[in-house]
Amino acid sequence: MDVHRGHEVLVDVAGAGVRRDGRWLVEAVDVTIRKGEIVTLIGPNGSGKSTTAKLVTGVLKPDAGSVSRKSGLRIGYVPQKLSIDWTMPLTVRRLMSLTGSYPKAEIDAALAATGVVHLANAEVQHLSGGEFQRALLARAMIRKPDLLVLDEPVQGVDFSGEVALYDLIGQIRDETGCGILLISHDLHVVMAATDTVICLNGHVCCRGTPESVARSPEYLSLFGARAANALAVYQHHHDHTHLPDGRVEEADGRIVDAHEHVHEHDHEGHRHA
Template sequence: MPLISLQNLSVRFGGNTVLSNVSFAISAGEIVTIVGPNGSGKSTLLRSIIGAQHPDQGQINRSPGLRIGYVPQKLHIDPTLPMTVRRFLSLPQRVSDQQAATALEQAGAGQLASRQMVNLSGGQFQRVLLARALLCAPQLLILDEATQGLDQPGSAGFYQQIETLRETLGCAILMVSHELHVVMAASDRVICLNGHICCEGEPEQVASAPEYRALFGSGTQGALALYRHEHNHRHDHSCGHDHGQDTANQTRPAPASETHP
């Protein structure tokens, strides 16, 4: 049984269709990345999954008692408000010192408990948000542009931490990012979204799909292969087909153009 499955999900704002007939499922321990241009419905999709947006059509089926941790794009904290990392982790519900220390360690932020939130670097702040999402021992961890504003080494380190979490905690991970070659290299499966699902499959399959190239350009395929080589030292990069089945070329009709409200 998948942790969560979406069936023909559609969301409309006014007269605009933002998502149309989106269907996919996520299984335990899987890393799935959603990529797509601005306005493609990525954040709306995540908001629907966490229950913050009600779909106009379709179903979202969650396994009973599914625990979801969520890391937003950004979170504004009043810079005049004195608040330590430890205090932040106890909002809105108090957690024990041991719970806080464990979550910070898992997020790679074990030395930050006594630091003021306003004094953290961008990378440290995102790791604290990750620690907060880990407090519920999530079965599904959702990250919406979690490395926005970080430099390339900071982003790569963050995604390496995510891979480690999958290995140590066994949770599934659903990510949205614009850093195509970095985030795709850390993924088991990629879903290319543009209001509908254009193509999906393993990273190399999607990077070679015509639908993906039409949205992002052919140069991203080479960038992905290069990053996978440097990151994993692999030499077995297959493109396009997997055991004779090209899932990346399963296209679906595009909906009417969509805009966010």
């Protein structure tokens, strides 16, 4: 299903190539990202995911083909690595102001939107992997981007944290209508809300919905027989969400303290102490 087809095009990369030292790092790459669309780039190490993302953001210019961006396009970028001097104390609030100055209320609103406003005065060094990614997301969202580019948003995050982060990214798309480009360095995991997966291998190997890519002969021949069952697509089977501050959001939207939340497991419902 592509509900976003026909929506405004934010970035169009057409037949683009990048050449360095006499070799094509990527060649003949087509990527279109529309408003409200989630596009995920997957591919083996060195297959050109970061290079393609740099073409999208404009950090790199193509040596072949073309890249066009909606005029005035605002991009929020969450990098794979941050060059921060970790020996210096840095609060989350200060992290938010490193690349621009914003009123306190705006910073708090951005941190609240990603579920970490209670950590505004915490030191970045002490955050968990998931909390850090949420702080980085808030930092990208405060620019009110039309396009959010996330280079491996779930690194350093455990499985349940990954599900929660992917939920949050889907929610950001639903609420703001921005386009999202995700780079997944974990080949076999793609969030279910992804509209289009583009599988790279120096060129576009295959593309489509997560389900169609997992079944495509190109994907299978690139990653071998084991890949047949390996592309895990996050589904949303859970009926409640554990919020980062320890409270629980029920399916009907009620927010309750963890001790008030009843887990209904297959065997029996029980109340956590």
